[in-house]
Amino acid sequence: MTEQEKFEAYVKKCMEDHQAVGMAVAVLDAQGGTSYEQFFGKRDRESGAAIDDETIFGLASLTKSFTCLAILKMQEDGILSIDDPVSxxxxxxxxxxxxxxxxxxxLMYHSGGYFPQSRIVVDTVAAELGLDEAVVGDLAYNAELAQEGCRQVAGRLDAQNEFIGRPGEYFSYCNDGYGLLSDIIYHHGGCASYADYLLEHILKPLGMERSFCDFVRPLKDENHATLYAVVAGELTKVRDYHDNAFVLNGGGAMKSTLKDLKKYIAMYLNGGTGLNKAAIAKPETIEAMTTKHQMDSYVTDYGYGLDIKELNGFQVAGHGGSLPGVSSHLLWCLERGVGVIVLCNTEDVPVSGVAEAALSMGMGFEAERKAHHYENKPWDAEDLKAACGVYASDEGTRVELLMNESGEALLKNGEKTSPVIMIEPGHGMIAGEYGDTFIQMIADEHRGVFGMRYGSRILPRAEA
Structure with missing residues (x-):
């Protein structure tokens, strides 16, 4: 079996296991040349419509790299310094x-100190303001919505009086922080909205003609990917891009195509210059985005809007995204001059594993996700006992750390209980076929164990 055949078998199994309807994958080099491109499944299950490189997909949190690029461009222009207080x-x-x-x-590396919060969504705030999109136009460009969204998000953060730590101490994924970043871009970037800034300063200069933050435009386009999610075990159509959309666009509003995203990744592989020779950002700006600033998980660090980790002994950068009807991932290796794009129109498909396998193939290695293997090194029994309990956030995640009769750690998430490989004191891993989940116990001398890093978020300890 060739590496390409191995990769495609892996993709098809992943799609089957997670009821994914359609997926687009591309591997490219710094000159924009495509060494691999394949379209799996359909963009619309009911009609059987095929995917191509112009099909519009949601990007969800891939938007965060665009937000950080915009902030750093504003720093280049002397509008702000990222060392300035947000206030x-x-x-x-x-x-x-x-x-x-x-x-x-x-905020750019999720270290404001805030515990995860429930999402303030577009539909709710628009309804509160009496905004009808058919009358006022696409809500991605609406100033009244953006202003009220900022007021609500900022007010909620200011209302917190219990924090993970001081600013800059701990990484914990925070969409609210990216909401505030998009407000800075809106009010200080010289454009009518966050969406307009991206269009004027990044998307149009790169020639990304089918990329935008609009909510309405994608579904009016003849070549869009229908959105799906698995609900109670059944594959279901998602209403539209308003579904669970954050009120401020900087955390996840972007939509794009495989063709456009090749231009975006190539810009990173060429130090801020597009394939059309457009200078989008200075090389030092791109370097700053892909420099480790804060530990994300046991094997991942965070730059500015990008995850940074190792693959086959090389540093790689990228980001994933998930929303109703969206699973997406970008990943690239500067040293090898290769990048990958994975776009899927079904929620909760582990496309990060697909991206790793594709990039590994593009780098000349085996086409597979690199599983993490660790010897189980049990924690001190008293430390494990102190850590056991329920950890839950307002975002909806709830897990429980347990200890069985043999003194082994288990993690319960919903109906599923998984063994925890205890890597070192306070750190553990739950192994998965398409991706591993790392945990870390968070403690201080005053509160004891008060939180658990589960994946990319720190969950507070729940009341007993």
Whole structure:
């Protein structure tokens, strides 16, 4: 079996196991040349319509790299410094109760100190304001919605009085922080909205003609991917791009195509210059985005809007995205000059594993996700006992750490209980076929064990 055949068998199994309807995969080089491109499944299950490189997909949190690129371009232009307090740019945000300022860069690598919060969504805020999209136009460009969204997000952050740590101390994925970043871009970037800034300063200069933040436009386009999710075990159509969409666009509003995203990745592989020779950002800006700034998980660090890890002994950068009807991933290796794009129109498909396998193939290695193997090194029994309990966030995640009769750690998530490989004191891993989940116990001398890093978020300990 060739590496390509091995890769395609892996993709098809992943899609079958997660009821994925359609997936687009491409491997490219720094010159924009495509060494591999394949379209699996369909963009619409009911009609049987095929996917091509112009099919519009949602990007979800891949948007975060665009947001950080925009902020750093504003720094290049002398509009701001990422070492400035956020409150200097957003009057609605006071940075209350923290004891020291939350800086712009803290939000860029998810280290404002905030526990995960439930999502403030477009539909809810628009309804509160009486905004009818058919009357006011696409909500991605609506100033009234953006202003009220910022007021609500900033107010909720300021209302917190219990924090993970001081600003910059801990990474914990925070969509609210990226909401505030998009407000800075909106009010200080010289454009009518966050969406307009991306269009004017990044998308149009790169020639990304089918990329945007619009909510309405994708589904009116003849070549869009219908959105799906598995609900109670059944594959179901998602209503539209408003579904669970965050009220401020900087965390996840982008839509794009395989063809356009090749231009975006090539820009990173060429130090900020597009394939059309357009200078989007300075080389030092791109270097800053792909420099490790904060530990994300046991094997991953975070730059600015990008995850950074190792694959086959090389540093790689990228990001994933997940929303109703969206599973997406970008990944590239600067040293080898190769990048990959994976776009899927079904929620909760582990496309990060597909991206790793594709990039590994593109780098000349075996076409497979690199599983992590660790010897189980049991924690001290008293430490494990102290860590056992329920950890839950307002975002909806709830897990429980247990200890069985043999002193082994188990993690319960919903109906599923999994063994925890205890890597070292306070760190563990739950192995998975398409991706591993790492945990870390978070403690201090005053609160003891008060949180668990589960994946990319730190969950607070629930009341007994």
């Amino acid at each position: 200097d740019y957003i009057p609605e945000f006071k940075g209350m109760n923290q004891g020291e300022p939350v800086l712009i860069r803290h």
